[in-house]
Amino acid sequence: MYQPLDCDLHDLLEIACMYRYLLRVDLVDGGGFEARALTTHTSAEKEEFFVLEVEDGPCSVRMDRLLAITPLEPGARFGRTELAGKVCAI
Known part of the structure; x- marks a missing residue:
């Protein structure tokens, strides 16, 4: 089940997108890569x-x-x- 990200952290992702930062992205499964931040989006399933x-x-x-x-x-x-x-405390 999806757990929404804390709102303050979501804001950092938005800043990264606004400035198109090149990022090192580390994943919870141990993977990682470099990529440029573009945008965020929410699916129909939230x-x-x-x-x-x-x-x-x-x-x-x-x-x-x-x-x-x-x-x-x-x-x-x-x-x-x-x-x-x-996670976001809603």
Whole structure:
């Protein structure tokens, strides 16, 4: 079952998209990759996704699959941020 990301952390993803940050993306399954932040979207089932540009084109990662993001841009507005397990308290 999908668990929504904490609102403050969701805001950081939006900042990354606004500035199109190049990010190191670490996943809860141990995987990771570099990608450029594009946008976020919510599915009809109310699952939230982080859309990133990778070498092969855009890819969507369900937000509860994100372990951490680290901006690779000089002067980024935030540093490495852990996301896993930090859900929205609605």
